[in-house]
Structure formats: C-alpha cells, structure tokens
Amino acid sequence: MSRPLRFAAIGLDHRHIYHQVGELIEAGAECAGYCPETSDPRVLDGFRERFPALQPVERERLFDDPLIDIVVSAAIPRDRPAIAIRAMRADKDVMVDKPGATMLEQVAQIEAVARETGRIFSICFSERFVVRACEAAVRMVAAGEIGKVVQTVGLGPHRLNRAIRPAWFFERDAFGGILTDIASHQIDQFLFFTGARDAEIVASATANHALPDVPDFEDFGEILLRGGGASGFIRVDWFTPDGLGAWGDGRLFLLGTEGYIELRKYIDVAGREGADHLFISNRTGTRHIDASGEPLTYFRNFLADVRNRTSTAMPDGHALSVTRLAVRAQVAATRLSCRG
Numbered sequence: 001m002s003r004p005l006r007f008a009a010i011g012l013d014h015r016h017i018y019h020q021v022g023e024l025i026e027a028g029a030e031c032a033g034y035c036p037e038t039s040d041p042r043v044l045d046g047f048r049e050r051f052p053a054l055q056p057v058e059r060e061r062l063f064d065d066p067l068i069d070i071v072v073s074a075a076i077p078r079d080r081p082a083i084a085i086r087a088m089r090a091d092k093d094v095m096v097d098k099p100g101a102t103m104l105e106q107v108a109q110i111e112a113v114a115r116e117t118g119r120i121f122s123i124c125f126s127e128r129f130v131v132r133a134c135e136a137a138v139r140m141v142a143a144g145e146i147g148k149v150v151q152t153v154g155l156g157p158h159r160l161n162r163a164i165r166p167a168w169f170f171e172r173d174a175f176g177g178i179l180t181d182i183a184s185h186q187i188d189q190f191l192f193f194t195g196a197r198d199a200e201i202v203a204s205a206t207a208n209h210a211l212p213d214v215p216d217f218e219d220f221g222e223i224l225l226r227g228g229g230a231s232g233f234i235r236v237d238w239f240t241p242d243g244l245g246a247w248g249d250g251r252l253f254l255l256g257t258e259g260y261i262e263l264r265k266y267i268d269v270a271g272r273e274g275a276d277h278l279f280i281s282n283r284t285g286t287r288h289i290d291a292s293g294e295p296l297t298y299f300r301n302f303l304a305d306v307r308n309r310t311s312t313a314m315p316d317g318h319a320l321s322v323t324r325l326a327v328r329a330q331v332a333a334t335r336l337s338c339r340g
Helices: 019-024 041-050 057-062 077-089 105-116 132-142 184-192 300-310 318-332
Strands: 006-012 029-034 070-074 091-095 121-125 149-157 198-205 220-227 230-237 251-256 259-264 278-284 287-291
Touching: 006 019, 006 041, 006 057, 006 077, 019 029, 019 041, 019 091, 019 300, 029 057, 041 149, 070 077, 077 091, 077 105, 077 220, 091 300, 105 259, 105 318, 121 300, 121 318, 132 184, 132 251, 132 278, 149 184, 184 220, 184 251, 184 318, 198 318, 220 318
Parallel strands: 006 029, 006 070, 070 091, 091 121, 149 230
Antiparallel strands: 149 251, 198 220, 220 230, 251 259, 259 278, 278 287
8 A cells, every 4th residue: 555544533522633633644644534523612623723724524424435544533432432333344443532432342342343344443542652751661661771560650630621621521421430531541551561461450449529519420530450460550530730830740650670760741840841751760870851852653653553454553452451441440449438
C-alpha cells in the first residue's frame, strides 16, 4: 500500500479527539472526514477551529468508504464498542479514546469481532502515548537503568470543570465509573512498565466526597493490583484545585531493583517551568531530565501496524486486557462512606 493511510473521526464527544486526529495527521495519515454528530457542541466547535480544512461527512458513508483504512473515536464511552465493532466489520482498524468499553460484555464482543475480522483494536492511552516524559522513561527502563520494575504508583488527579461538562459525564452508565474511565491509564502503565500480561485486582474502592447532589458520580478511586511478580497502587480523583497551573498533577513512580524514576507529567509543583519532568535515581547518581523534546512514537507505530499487520504500538490484546481489568476493579470496588 503506497498511498497515505486514510482515517475518519466518528464520535466527537470528548476533547481527546483533538490529539487523536492531530497526531495521526502529523504522523502522515490523511483525514477523509468526520461525523459532526456530538453530545457536546463545544467539542465540535473546537474540532472545527483546529481542523478547518476537514469536511463533515455522514456517518454511514464514512463506515462504508472502502478507501478509509482507520476509524478513530472519542465518543461517549458506552458508545465506543458499537462504533469499533461497526468499523472492524467494515474492514477498518480502530483507535478509540479510553476507556474502550464500560462493561465486560462489551469487552468480550470487541475481542470476538477483532479475532473474527483480523482488525486492530487500539486504545490511545493519552497519559502514556501523549506524554513525552513517558517516552523517555520507556527508553530508560528498556536500557536497564533502574533494573527490574517491581512496583508502580500511578496518580491521576483531574480538574472537574463541572460547569462545562456534558450531561453524560455524570451518568454512571455512560462513562462507566471513575476506575473504568480514568484508572485505565494507570493500569496500562502498570502492565507496560512491569511487563505483566495480566494482573489481579487485590482491592479497589470508590467514593463521592464532594458532589452529594449527583449520587451516582465518583470523584475518588483507588486500586491495588499485582501481576508478573510486581505490584501497583493507583489513585485517581477529580480534586485538582483551580489554583494549580495544570489540569492535574499527574505522576508516575517506577520502583526498580536498582533505582527509581518519578515522572511529573504536567507540572513540577512550585519547581521548574513546563511539563514532562523526569527524575531518576540509580547507581550512577540522581538527576532531572527535561523530556519535553522527546518524540512521540505511538501514532507513527500505529500507522506502521496498520500497513504491516504488526503490533509495535501495543502488544496484541493489551488494550482489552487493560479495559477488562479496569471494569473488574470498578465492579469489585468498595463504596467508601463519606460521612464525617
């Protein structure tokens, strides 16, 4: 296949669609159009502002176009599996925003259709694939700079921005719960950096501390998991204060047998300017690395996988393993009492 790969955007319900589309174009793919259907007109307005040359196209025409190779989606989470399945059955590979599904039944359906059609189902875990400090950490861990990774601690705080959230954001059936949604990032990082193919959810919990008027919503969650001889702890929340100069102080700690790495992904609180800070301490010393110039590799690798039918962007089955674990953690979670 010598022509550029072509993709369509279907599901403009979350702002993550911006980097999915933008980074694929940057990696050399062509966008054949987008479906303008959305639950949040502000997302559509932002899409048109960023990509004014792209044309709206009716959804079924995009699915049925034989010259479109890929469908990308940041639809309402509960709707992503149906879009992915429709695309794969139309002989298209798929990249969705996280979470890839909200129920175990959906995970099984996606897995069955991917096996049946031979298509790629990939999830753009933006807290790894669109974070340059993570790219630097990948190289360092692969080079053995901290030995074998035996534990990860992933912190995923977010700013709520309640006034601008669409209605579905607060509907449990729509977003799947805080562990299904946000914590899928940290589960992805645990499996990737430890090399574990699967894991056990040892314990999980959720809470609604600050929004009693929306009882089904969860603003706090935590998971303890183990796999591949390693362990991991995850904390996610919606408590980023308005005074912080980033949407969240996302951090990742990688403990190895010969050192450790800390990533301050989006802000070094009261420290250095900018994002993508990496701190490493090992047998040769302790240092800070500005990883803001590190190239992103996921989108280029994904396109290579579409061409070559390989799995360099992520191992076969990884996306669904992460999703399955996140949903299991959500289903098993203890609901914490928030009474004083």
